[in-house]
Amino acid sequence: MKSTLAPAQPRTSASLFAPIAADLDEVERILRQTLNNARPGVDRLLAHLAHYKGKRLRPALLLLTALACGKVTSAHHLLAAVVEMIHTATLVHDDVLDSASVRRHVSTVNSLWGNQTSILLGDYLFTHAFHLSSTLDDVRACRIIGEATNRLCAGELQQICGRGNIDLSEDEYFAIIDAKTAELTACSSKLGAMYAGMSDEVIDRMTNFGRSLGLAFQIADDVLDLIGEETLAGKSLGTDLEQQKLTLPIIHLLQSTSPEQARRGRSILTAAGNHKREALLPELHAAGSLEYARQRAEGLVSSALADLECLPPSPGRSILEALADRVVHRDH
């Protein structure tokens, strides 16, 4: 049975992740083994998730943190599978929320089997991840993962409740992405450091590292949603605008530029029609809003790199530095 989250090679970062290639393989094995469900109909859904395999950012972050902290253990492998499963659960539900039809160059679960199946499949993955984390026999892992995942959901809920709010502030935007994205990357780094036996201080610094990285990643993703090309990104773009979710460049355009630029931006956003992305791009360029978002992301990466200095120089730390750099310098 091919119930697996990942049969193929990672699409990117393969060379960067070479020192943890065997560990990532072990994570894939755990995902394959644990998601082997024989219930009629469920097996082919789990098999489809194999196509969702992306950059494996969260498990790689957890494993690389462990490596940089001195040792990668079997607990790290299991927890890396858990964070990837939670991430996949959120993707499955996000695709319903966004009515997305394509993810990682293939049809989404919702487009193939409908929203109902997607909702239940996401629930299945969430609960499976919690059960898997409990097999570690350490309640700390359950607590950290339960709390992070709950904050993640609260952030998504806050975002959807704030849809259409054209006055969303930068602070509110950061509160949302801190919860919906950075919480899980912070949790990944935290677990990497904790299960490598680090001190509380190092665990805190590495948690901050993961948080800054997650924030920077989300800002880069939000910029990509505005300026990217769908063929490269392998997913539907412009969905934030369609869903009336304000992101950092848009907030900058509306709130930190000249009154005339802000007025034009507001007018495009509130107009009828589906070509907001094309109409907004020249405004965003002219107002320096995309550049502003990029700078904020780079500032967060600098902060992340400073936190890394709590660890001695090592090949593991160097890869984390390269990973942080890649977050803001990707083109898809």
Place this chain on the structure above:
Amino acid sequence: MKSTLAPAQPRTSASLFAPIAADLDEVERILRQTLNNARPGVDRLLAHLAHYKGKRLRPALLLLTALACGKVTSAHHLLAAVVEMIHTATLVHDDVLDSASVRRHVSTVNSLWGNQTSILLGDYLFTHAFHLSSTLDDVRACRIIGEATNRLCAGELQQICGRGNIDLSEDEYFAIIDAKTAELTACSSKLGAMYAGMSDEVIDRMTNFGRSLGLAFQIADDVLDLIGEETLAGKSLGTDLEQQKLTLPIIHLLQSTSPEQARRGRSILTAAGNHKREALLPELHAAGSLEYARQRAEGLVSSALADLECLPPSPGRSILEALADRVVHRDH
């Protein structure tokens, strides 16, 4: 802030639950306290869930099992809040799956705020329940709850994948309801007995008790979906037929009656139109299919009562006996 799952009195079973009234109040307090979220928009959603308060079957079952086993502890209160929160999460998602507009006599979250908000609110409740269970500092609870909830989701997924399968067997039906309903009631009784310090044998018998009760409850609920009145039930009925989900009376009509009766049943089910419930009722009565389902439920209740005999007679045990009896003799 009125973020609560339950401001009002329980609608039913109040007198039956009198000996655990203070314990149920403590469960409500935990739910209120823990679901107090200040994020904009999230608070009013949690407040709305107060109206979903039903029979509190699962927390009552957990607390009554504890009482019958000799002691109700603070761990029981917390775990009772956890199982109720998980149940509420499944209700919120179920209402999206069923496109239900009314639950417990009030509008559903999906009908008021849309499917997207409902999906995220359900996720929020699931993850909140897991985090809450981890605060008990005992990985056993996380493992039992994680496993039960995952089986629950697998059962729902199996059911939805089997929609429209007019050849669904009785065995498949029982596999589905064992997972989607009986797993959580079994888990409730198990936790009640385990945290009262019972032996493995008693824990197993009480787990079986909760499982049989859950199966009987689901069969009674499926019969109600066919013969009940919406004003009494306080929710949309006939949804199983609309969703093409075969339940025990229908399976009996199609597979265990005369070929002519089965042919007529099959013809009604596969016909176009929305009045299947009305058309099927005379057939179900004539074939004794409703009576068959009731007998199966009563057989399960007898089995549950036999398991209860592992405990010495006590007021707590007597209430569990009465609860089991009430599961199959309710009129709404």
